[in-house]
Amino acid sequence: MKLLTLPERLGLVSYRNQAKSEIKPHIKVDTDICNSTCPHHCTTYVCPAKCYTKDEQGKVHFQVEDCIECGTCMYACDQGAVSWEFPDPEIGRGVTWNFG
Amino acid sequence: MDEKFDCIIVGAGVAGLAAAMTLAKNNMKFLLIEKGEFPGSKNVSGGVLWGSDLNKLVPNYWEEEDGGWDRFINHRRLTFMDEQSSFSVDFKSSHFNEPPYTGVVVLRSKFDKWLAGKVEEAIAESDFAMDSFVAPNILVEEVLEEDGKVVGIRTGEDKFYADSVILAEGVNNLLTRQVGLQDKYVPADHMLTGVKEIIRFDQDVLENRFQLYGRSGMSNEFVGHATNGVEGGGFLYTNKDTVSIGLVLGLKDLREKEQTPYDILNHFKKHPAVADMIRGGEVVEYSAHVVSSGDKRVMPEKLYKAGLMVCGEAANLLMNAGKAIQGMDYAMRSGILAAEAITKAKEKEDYSEASMKSYQDALEDSYVMKDINNFQDAVHLLHDPFMVDKMPNLICDFGRNFFSIKNEPTKKARNMFSDSVKKHASYWDLVKIGAKGAKAL
Numbered sequence: 037m038k039l040l041t042l043p044e045r046l047g048l049v050s051y052r053n054q055a056k057s058e059i060k061p062h063i064k065v066d067t068d069i070c071n072s073t074c075p076h077h078c079t080t081y082v083c084p085a086k087c088y089t090k091d092e093q094g095k096v097h098f099q100v101e102d103c104i105e106c107g108t109c110m111y112a113c114d115q116g117a118v119s120w121e122f123p124d125p126e127i128g129r130g131v132t133w134n135f136g
Numbered sequence: 137m138d139e140k141f142d143c144i145i146v147g148a149g150v151a152g153l154a155a156a157m158t159l160a161k162n163n164m165k166f167l168l169i170e171k172g173e174f175p176g177s178k179n180v181s182g183g184v185l186w187g188s189d190l191n192k193l194v195p196n197y198w199e200e201e202d203g204g205w206d207r208f209i210n211h212r213r214l215t216f217m218d219e220q221s222s223f224s225v226d227f228k229s230s231h232f233n234e235p236p237y238t239g240v241v242v243l244r245s246k247f248d249k250w251l252a253g254k255v256e257e258a259i260a261e262s263d264f265a266m267d268s269f270v271a272p273n274i275l276v277e278e279v280l281e282e283d284g285k286v287v288g289i290r291t292g293e294d295k296f297y298a299d300s301v302i303l304a305e306g307v308n309n310l311l312t313r314q315v316g317l318q319d320k321y322v323p324a325d326h327m328l329t330g331v332k333e334i335i336r337f338d339q340d341v342l343e344n345r346f347q348l349y350g351r352s353g354m355s356n357e358f359v360g361h362a363t364n365g366v367e368g369g370g371f372l373y374t375n376k377d378t379v380s381i382g383l384v385l386g387l388k389d390l391r392e393k394e395q396t397p398y399d400i401l402n403h404f405k406k407h408p409a410v411a412d413m414i415r416g417g418e419v420v421e422y423s424a425h426v427v428s429s430g431d432k433r434v435m436p437e438k439l440y441k442a443g444l445m446v447c448g449e450a451a452n453l454l455m456n457a458g459k460a461i462q463g464m465d466y467a468m469r470s471g472i473l474a475a476e477a478i479t480k481a482k483e484k485e486d487y488s489e490a491s492m493k494s495y496q497d498a499l500e501d502s503y504v505m506k507d508i509n510n511f512q513d514a515v516h517l518l519h520d521p522f523m524v525d526k527m528p529n530l531i532c533d534f535g536r537n538f539f540s541i542k543n544e545p546t547k548k549a550r551n552m553f554s555d556s557v558k559k560h561a562s563y564w565d566l567v568k569i570g571a572k573g574a575k576a577l
Contacts, residue, residue, distance in 0.1 A: 037335075037415055039402045045333075045422035052173070078391040084331050084398055084424035105178065107308040107426035108397075111324040111387050121310065122171055125273045132177045135334040135378070135421045136244035 042086055046102050050132045052123070061100040062123035062130065063087075063109070069117035070096035082112045104131050139267070141167050141298035143478050144289055146276045146311060148175035149244075150185070150464045151448025152304035153251045154471030157193045160258035160268060162479040167296060168255070169289070170272040176248025177272075179306070180332065180425040182371050182380060183244065184209060184355055187465040188236040189472065194254050198235045204250025206375035207353025208237035211346075215409065217360040218532035222409035224356075233352065241353050241373045242464070243334070243380070279303075279315050279444065285487070286315070286443035299487050300478050301444045304471060307426050309436075309450040317446055318436045324387035326431035328368055331397040331424045332382030333405075335417035339377040345413070346374050357461070360528025362404045366395055367519050370404050371461065372413065381405070381414060384427060384461070386519065397424065427463065430455030430508060430515045439499070440492035445474040453504060457511035457576075458518055466504045473498045514576035522561070522569050530560040 053059055065088070070077060077096055079088035085102040088109065103123075110120040123130035143159055145152045148170035156168045172178035185205070190197055197203050210232035215224040232238060252270055259268045278290040279301060288297035303311050307327075312318045337345070346354050358370030367386035372379055383404055385397055404410060428434070428449060435452040439445060447453075448467030455462050477495035481487050499505050517523065534556040538549060547555075557563060 037405070037411070037417055039405060040333075040419055040422070042398050045398065045419070048419065048421050049423075076391065076394075078394075081394055081396045082329070082387065082390045084329060104424055105308075106180075106329065106424040108329045108387065108424070110308065111322055111327045111426060112391050114321075114323060116321070120308070122275055122308075125171060125173070125275055130178070131423075132173050133180060133245045133421065133423060135246070135380075136176055136178075136180050136248075136423065 064119040065098040144298040147304040151467035151471040154468040155475040158475030165264040175252035179244035185464040191236040204247040205240040209239035211354040213356040216528040221532040223535040307449040334421040428452035442489040457514035526561040
């Protein structure tokens with residue numbers, strides 16, 4: 037069978053408050069830590085939703101919109117850069133699984 | 137809702153729902169709070185609910201035409217794989233066909249919602265039909281403590297008070313950390329990330345392909361090539377008209393080997409044995425979630441304090457000791473035991489730390505902690521690098537030689553095995569792993 041790309045996979049996810057343009061991010065990332073002292077930038081490859089990316093200069097960026105609340109980054113980041121909370125039901129993002 | 141509750145439960149997953157059901161049946165006044173849109177909406181599992189505790193919560197649940205579960209398991213398979221081959225231990229028995237079933241495959245968004253409906257029914261039949269609630273769409277931000285005792289919770293500006301609080305918030309246990317029962321930062325060392333796809337088939341196709349009849353189902357675990365050298369394993373479970381297929385991957389190993397979960401998932405799906413199983417299906421959901429490993433080194437040691445108990449994955453009650461990935465059954469039993477302890481605490485009007493400790497004592501006495509304590513060596517063995525590549529390669533190499541018929545003189549099986557061992561490992565490796573295995577089992 038055809039193997040899906042990550043954007044195709046994330047396209048199947050039902051996110052909450054998708055119509056809202058302003059959402060309150062439930063994860064805050066201090067990318068200054070990523071881009072100064074972190075030796076591995078692991079979130080850019082272990083995150084199952086690729087919320088962490090590296091630009092051409094090798095700098096780490098974070099976006100919360102695709103987050104599926106798995107928790108991976110909270111454990112993988114051993115540099116103290118990730119502050120993780122659950123999304124607010126009204127003004128946050130996060131997921132509603134159809135199957136789970 | 138101004139009045140105080142006997143108990144506030146945080147999280148409507150398996151643990152929280154089991155606790156709620158038990159409290160409702162014991163005529164207790166409680167509030168079950170869930171952050172998702174509905175119970176189950178944020179919950180992910182593999183997943184098989186092993187054991188028969190579900191029958192205690194919802195007697196004869198199988199009689200319902202469209203209950204929340206998908207299929208019962210009567211067919212188990214453990215598959216070792218190298219790049220091209222798979223070698224399986226396969227067990228199927230009609231012994232498992234009769235209820236109470238000893239394992240049912242569930243999809244949590246459906247199962248938890250169904251179980252929550254049963255909790256609502258139990259509430260309606262209790263003395264607190266108008267005073268106990270299942271309340272979704274609410275995020276608990278803080279556990280309230282006064283004079284060293286937990287007295288309730290805060291959500292936004294609102295505070296709710298209770299004699300006791302059960303934390304059943306799942307593996308990402310922020311409140312358990314807040315009250316000091318888990319470290320603020322939990323390292324990746326003994327945690328895993330699960331990734332999963334739900335693949336839909338025509339129901340007839342699925343049933344024919346996996347030789348299912350009625351509501352029977354199969355569970356298949358995979359070791360070896362599935363994880364592309366990363367510690368962990370794969371799984372495939374048959375649902376009603378879908379399969380759940382995925383991987384659990386050691387988080388520290390992923391970080392060190394610089395690998396990406398969804399790429400490994402495609403790698404797994406491309407394996408010839410797996411590709412043959414899922415051909416023609418349509419992916420309808422992709423999900424991921426962290427799971428704990430059952431390694432006691434990272435589990436919260438104390439699961440209670442005055443007025444509070446921690447259940448399910450929030451207490452890292454999950455274990456894969458090679459036989460099955462057990463988590464939901466541990467969650468269910470721990471929820472039941474916590475609710476029973478709270479019922480007793482109410483009778484005695486004693487919610488002190490000593491009273492709450494009776495929950496952990498009961499858990500230690502139950503199969504949950506007995507198994508977790510007894511199978512620590514098996515947990516360590518499964519995460520041994522030898523099990524990730526050498527062992528599956530050796531087994532598949534032997535299988536390939538053993539099952540090849542070449543019209544030439546055939547070696548004795550033990551010589552074939554010896555060749556495979558030399559090619560992929562050494563006898564010393566086998567002695568070491570054998571010693572570990574003997575200890576583990």
